[in-house]
Amino acid sequence: MQLHPDRLFPADTAVRDIARHLHASIEHLPIISPHGHVDATLLANNTPFPDPTALLISPDHYVTRLLHANRIPLDHLRVGGTTTVTPEETWRTLCANWHLFDGTASGYWLTHELITVFGITDTPNAANADDIYTTITTVINTPQFRPRALMDTFTIEVLATTDDPLDTLEAHDTLANDPTFTPRVIPTFRPDAYTKFWHPTFPELATRLIDEAGDGHTGYDGYLNAIAARRHYFREHGAVSSDHGTHTPATLRLDRDEAARLFTKGINRTATRDEAYAFEAHMLYQQALMSLDDQLVMTLHPGVHRNTHRTTLNTYGPDTGHDIPFAVDYATNLAPLLNAVGTHPDFQLILFTIDETTYSREIAPLAGFYPSIYIGAPWWFLDAPDAMARFRAATTETAGFSRSAGFIDDTRAFCSIPARHDAARRTDAAYLARLVAEHRITETRAHEIIVDLVDAAPRRAFTL
Amino acid sequence: MQLHPDRLFPADTAVRDIARHLHASIEHLPIISPHGHVDATLLANNTPFPDPTALLISPDHYVTRLLHANRIPLDHLRVGGTTTVTPEETWRTLCANWHLFDGTASGYWLTHELITVFGITDTPNAANADDIYTTITTVINTPQFRPRALMDTFTIEVLATTDDPLDTLEAHDTLANDPTFTPRVIPTFRPDAYTKFWHPTFPELATRLIDEAGDGHTGYDGYLNAIAARRHYFREHGAVSSDHGTHTPATLRLDRDEAARLFTKGINRTATRDEAYAFEAHMLYQQALMSLDDQLVMTLHPGVHRNTHRTTLNTYGPDTGHDIPFAVDYATNLAPLLNAVGTHPDFQLILFTIDETTYSREIAPLAGFYPSIYIGAPWWFLDAPDAMARFRAATTETAGFSRSAGFIDDTRAFCSIPARHDAARRTDAAYLARLVAEHRITETRAHEIIVDLVDAAPRRAFTL
Amino acid sequence: MQLHPDRLFPADTAVRDIARHLHASIEHLPIISPHGHVDATLLANNTPFPDPTALLISPDHYVTRLLHANRIPLDHLRVGGTTTVTPEETWRTLCANWHLFDGTASGYWLTHELITVFGITDTPNAANADDIYTTITTVINTPQFRPRALMDTFTIEVLATTDDPLDTLEAHDTLANDPTFTPRVIPTFRPDAYTKFWHPTFPELATRLIDEAGDGHTGYDGYLNAIAARRHYFREHGAVSSDHGTHTPATLRLDRDEAARLFTKGINRTATRDEAYAFEAHMLYQQALMSLDDQLVMTLHPGVHRNTHRTTLNTYGPDTGHDIPFAVDYATNLAPLLNAVGTHPDFQLILFTIDETTYSREIAPLAGFYPSIYIGAPWWFLDAPDAMARFRAATTETAGFSRSAGFIDDTRAFCSIPARHDAARRTDAAYLARLVAEHRITETRAHEIIVDLVDAAPRRAFTL
Structure with missing residues (x-):
């Protein structure tokens, strides 16, 4: 998987060209995030992020809801503090069901995170789930990821x-x-x-x-x-x-x-x-x-x-x-x-x-x-x-x-x-x-x- | 009139080309129709369809409503069993008002039916209405149309x-x-x-x-x-x-x-x-x-x-x-x-x-x-x-x-x-x-x- | 500023070309205006229009509302008969805030009027406001503008x-x-x-x-x-x-x-x-x-x-x-x-x-x-x-x-x-x-x- 430089731009080449130029003006401007739900203690304590599942799946109701709609019970996603399955198993569930997110906003965000933050370019699936889990775990534990x-x-x-x-x-x-x-x-x-x-x-x-x-x-x-x-x-x-x-x-x-x-x-x-x-x-x-x-x-x-x-x-x-x-x-x-x-x-x-x-x-x-x-x-x-x-x-x-x-x-x-x-x-x-x-x-x-x-x-x- | 092979596809040539390829994958897949209102006895008895008007106009409220909106009384369309006019006359009314359906879903369906099922390519109008009626009647009475x-x-x-x-x-x-x-x-x-x-x-x-x-x-x-x-x-x-x-x-x-x-x-x-x-x-x-x-x-x-x-x-x-x-x-x-x-x-x-x-x-x-x-x-x-x-x-x-x-x-x-x-x-x-x-x-x-x-x-x- | 001949047409060149041809058929047809709020005495008396502000700003709630939303008081726009400021001052306010109307219907109308009716092609701003006011005033007082x-x-x-x-x-x-x-x-x-x-x-x-x-x-x-x-x-x-x-x-x-x-x-x-x-x-x-x-x-x-x-x-x-x-x-x-x-x-x-x-x-x-x-x-x-x-x-x-x-x-x-x-x-x-x-x-x-x-x-x- 990749992030195409023209993603989300219109297909028409003339319009796309204008969009590219406009986007170039603001692509690197700092992010101003005046409303959100990140916990300030996370930054104050600067503690490392937890495992990939606790970071990217369990607390994100955008992600868990669509898996749930496809008959995956919430405890299999370690929602609400449940631990029926291991974080690795939950991660495998997400990867095996990656296709469910095609066309969704959540799919766009997850893909963007995996590529830009964790350097992962293989489309997740059941077979590569464990490798991706390991890669993310490694990244999480580096100082640059605090x-x-x-x-x-x-x-x-x-x-x-x-x-x-x-x-x-x-x-x-x-x-x-x-x-x-x-x-x-x-x-x-x-x-x-x-x-x-x-x-x-x-x-x-x-x-x-x-x-x-x-x-x-x-x-x-x-x-x-x-x-x-x-x-x-x-x-x-x-x-x-x-x-x-x-x-x-x-x-x-x-x-x-x-x-x-x-x-x-x-x-x-x-x-x-x-x-x-x-x-x-x-x-x-x-x-x-x-x-x-x-x-x-x-x-x-x-x-x-x-x-x-x-x-x-x-x-x-x-x-x-x-x-x-x-x-x-x-x-x-x-x-x-x-x-x-x-x-x-x-x-x-x-x-x-x-x-x-x-x-x-x-x-x-x-x-x-x-x-x-x-x-x-x-x-x-x-x-x-x-x-x-x-x-x-x-x-x-x-x-x-x-x-x-x-x-x-x-x-x-x-x-x-x-x-x-x-x-x-x-x-x-x-x-x-x-x-x-x-x-x-x-x-x-x-x-x-x-x-x-x-x-x-x-x-x-x-x-x- | 014709069914253009690119009909309903986007105008942009690059997008249209993708649409063509996608459509080719499924164009010939069987139809699954899990909800509709066809009468099973029609198939059980395999009786020939009635005249063109009884087949395509009178029972179809999508069609009769727009004619009615243009001040054609429903009995002129043989709706609800009325027989004020002959089926041929009702058919002429539809053909003379064919333009009313431009841009509508019903217009798309009717055109598609006339061309693919009955082989009619002349755009219906008052002048050719009787000829079209005859053509459809002939088709209806063939064994292939049971x-x-x-x-x-x-x-x-x-x-x-x-x-x-x-x-x-x-x-x-x-x-x-x-x-x-x-x-x-x-x-x-x-x-x-x-x-x-x-x-x-x-x-x-x-x-x-x-x-x-x-x-x-x-x-x-x-x-x-x-x-x-x-x-x-x-x-x-x-x-x-x-x-x-x-x-x-x-x-x-x-x-x-x-x-x-x-x-x-x-x-x-x-x-x-x-x-x-x-x-x-x-x-x-x-x-x-x-x-x-x-x-x-x-x-x-x-x-x-x-x-x-x-x-x-x-x-x-x-x-x-x-x-x-x-x-x-x-x-x-x-x-x-x-x-x-x-x-x-x-x-x-x-x-x-x-x-x-x-x-x-x-x-x-x-x-x-x-x-x-x-x-x-x-x-x-x-x-x-x-x-x-x-x-x-x-x-x-x-x-x-x-x-x-x-x-x-x-x-x-x-x-x-x-x-x-x-x-x-x-x-x-x-x-x-x-x-x-x-x-x-x-x-x-x-x-x-x-x-x-x-x-x-x-x-x-x-x-x- | 200019009125591009292709304005409001789709960007795709093939579609735009069709739009141009269609528009050419009706571009010069007379205007039929079967519902509006112009005062008949204006035409009966054929009195000259008042100053630019009274013509284009004060009575037009489409225009004054967006200026008001940007914290310009209505009396500064001479709304409702107020005269806190002069017509020239109100006109300057509009010109200085011309950018607020980018992308709006009102902006389209105002631009169209300035160009086609008054022959103004400079985008209004604080610096040229007085010149534009003078130009419009001159036009208003010509017989052709009765x-x-x-x-x-x-x-x-x-x-x-x-x-x-x-x-x-x-x-x-x-x-x-x-x-x-x-x-x-x-x-x-x-x-x-x-x-x-x-x-x-x-x-x-x-x-x-x-x-x-x-x-x-x-x-x-x-x-x-x-x-x-x-x-x-x-x-x-x-x-x-x-x-x-x-x-x-x-x-x-x-x-x-x-x-x-x-x-x-x-x-x-x-x-x-x-x-x-x-x-x-x-x-x-x-x-x-x-x-x-x-x-x-x-x-x-x-x-x-x-x-x-x-x-x-x-x-x-x-x-x-x-x-x-x-x-x-x-x-x-x-x-x-x-x-x-x-x-x-x-x-x-x-x-x-x-x-x-x-x-x-x-x-x-x-x-x-x-x-x-x-x-x-x-x-x-x-x-x-x-x-x-x-x-x-x-x-x-x-x-x-x-x-x-x-x-x-x-x-x-x-x-x-x-x-x-x-x-x-x-x-x-x-x-x-x-x-x-x-x-x-x-x-x-x-x-x-x-x-x-x-x-x-x-x-x-x-x-x-």
Whole structure:
């Protein structure tokens, strides 16, 4: 297998030629990764990566889900800490089923990682699985493959992690205070578990939050103050954004007494589903207000049924591949928030979607008027070449390029970061090349735009 | 008019060349048609086809609807048994309006049939209509055009029909027991009329079902047992699947007493609309459970307002062109069923949609985790080249090719079967050729994949 | 900057060549503009256009919204009559931010206008803004740039305006009675403000309508008769259509007493939101019935949250860029109307959408059966090259070309009319060229089809 220099570019030779030139402008620009799920302690401790399976398969629900769909049980993939089979056996399973990933985004990333990071060019299969396992193991144990060294190899300039509100952010501090480590590793405030009554440990988490971060008040008032305090703490430790994986994009302004009443029901596990949704919507609204003070950019990732298969959740835990999107309405849901702060100079909101119907219908129209709204990159199931091309076509004609927040990789798979940015940059080069070939923009402007998308756009949207 | 050898292939010469090679691999593979609406008695009796109008126009709502939209009354098309005009006159109407079908899927199929089956190369018009009518009539009356002979000419290896639960399946038995007839003609269990309280004759049908197929119990218990018995009967007579044209994909587990209470209301015509939907959802769930026992693959075709124009329904009957799709939510609706049997090794469910927004948002994510779920081919209004290209682009990046159920023609127009498979095969060749040209898969793998899609995929999904 | 002769054509040289030939057939055909928002008094009085800013920026919410999204306050754009800055300063703001419009439909239109109407070829920027302002000012003040002269220059054969039901249509009469003015300028009946209880001045408007146009009856009966009378008045003064920007496409037949009860609540400002929607749906239904008598084609533009940002509405007025679309269901909502008049020979309904998911799912299937329904051109945010290409691909395979209503520019920006028709014609040429190159239609038929789309289709759909 190989990475063809023209991969993901259009087949037409004239357009491809333009795409090549555009891509050459940005191919070697540093990676800015303003939203993702890498663990900062990995970098702080600079511990070697574990075995190939623990590195590339078990924690990656993009990979395990498609194997599972082909009737390979999750415990055979060592998901959720299971050890029914050895890492070597799991690795063999992936290699024997490599063909399942043909045409998928995951297949692109895995191939890119094997070739560029580990120097493997044989297409994995059952016969060469053990050899590849050995090769990767050897690479993993070299000093050049330690996490901090890879930050340099991958030319990652900024890497945002996603963190629990009560995280001490010690790992981030360690990195920030280390003069020998130049990349910027910044935390992201992710309060979801503390705003969803249906979270398995919401009462415990909320109570702990009040105890540890509150100002002495109890109940809802203490809770609200504690959220604000922790947001400030994150800001002081380098955070530029808060991330919200709400059920829907609903926003709602409850009065203090009603919010307090719901909060008590949430703590007592007596809230109805509608009350839980109302409280989540209220807290999204409240945090938009807080952001005027602490300047954290708000990123929103709604529209997913989480953990749809209860047996799998109970056996293997969350994030094991059975989250499924649903249709979302941004315009109606965001109205209360946008009326409050949509044109405020200090508010920024990046909208992500996995319901791509919203791109032309709601997200581009919203971002084409409200100065606070930026258009997030195609997320999760849409982080793939054809989906990204549809995204650009669906948003640009209404909102241009200036409202784009640039690319985010959103990944916990550290070694896939370069692969994901590579796919996004190539897809944008292909899209812009088409506009040039169709005489819709000049090639000079296309060069400026693609540099902006890779470099300035994420800095602007995330206030980096 | 002609069938260009490069039809439906991309214009770019490099991509077209790849598409040609891919298509050559599968052009002559036998047709597997695991879901459709041809009548088995047609083959069992091997009766000659009727006149050109009765063969190609009156029963085909794809054709009559677009003529009707252009203000040609349905009785002028001899729809629903009307005989206001002669077959020759109706044929002239089609030919005079041939241009209306330019760019449509129906136009492609009709052209393909006229050229390949009847040897007609003049584009139909008012002037040559009578000559074409005569030519077709002559062909129809040749022995080579008898239905059984056409099965060979068309190289149909498997043909599934769609049948009433109380059908004796005598025609299927006749064909299965005839050593001179080699294709496999198999029934499909279609219980819709027996699970929808709003069906005009639901009480009569359900009562007859209990009387003829029950185990002596009355009411709901007898009904449920009769459904199970008939499913077994179908399985014993060759069926591999049951087909469900439910209103939505709702699934629901009612307890026995609640289900029985609703059933009684259905029989008495006193059920509300919500009760009717609940019972339908319950029966979909029940039959998923039954399938663990009888191994019938479940196919689901929801999301259509049937017979939206009451006057047309009353005058011409159902299936006369005024069924209109609506937006559907698969993820939420299927949750009860998927939690019950979604990962069961003996359950298979093929999802069809005419709401194409669900491909990237719900169907590919579902099929990319649940081993029971296969992605059905674009159905009905989406069974067309551009729509099929959108379908592949929307599903492959998430779910690859292994979760595809292959193509189904879903047609009652026997002579259009080769045309429909031809369009699907060419569209897949075009899509795969693009992936090859963009260096996303190798040409070798593309060859393997296209053979798999035509041959192994339907066998896998339908357990053929 | 330049207008490349191949702009918006596909990059592939073979396809581009076909597109060029197709476009050449229709490039110089007169413009038929059967729906738009130009003011008839502009033509009747033939007054010179105002300054460049008042002509091209302030009234055009497509332009001001994207500048506003980039943090330029609306008063700096002289929106809503504000005069914080001079027209020259506002013009400089546009030129300095010209790059924001790269890749957008508005950018295409503005560029086309500057080049073809004003002869400007320098790409606007901060440095040349004043020179361009001077050039445009000079052109504006020439006799050749008077509105009536531009009608000739632009080769506009038919121009429909959109008018208040109580408009005297004096300007239209002036034009119709002027033998030296040959283009046809026709009014369109737009009753929205008179059917929406939530309109700020509904009670006053409805009362005035009854007083001025009623037959002496008071309340609902007088109101209904006044609507019918004004529709007839419009028809007598040249109108061919009525335009309905309803919230949803809901249609509903209330009995007379229920409608009268709701009307009274509307007048008294005591109606609930649901009652207001019900009355609007009832009036849409009523006007469909009226159209059987007065023969006004009905055009429907639903699915927009109007004026989503209240502060902006209060400060700058409506139509200032913050209308946002939402998901719409046509099939369910239109059922009552379609059952009443959907197949009536005297009824015509053109459906517009900004929820593009409805094209393949609902609008093409509806127009492919109901002879009354025509498919409206992509509207507003979808009036852009890629969106128009998606529209053709989503509707043609089901409904062919005969159900298309042709292009409408829907604009209040008079000078952008040629630009908009140019983009639409080129996009259709590109689409048809692809079908030809893929051997799906012949080039001869493509020529006939593109002429039909530009010329006969709007005449057919709008009964011109």
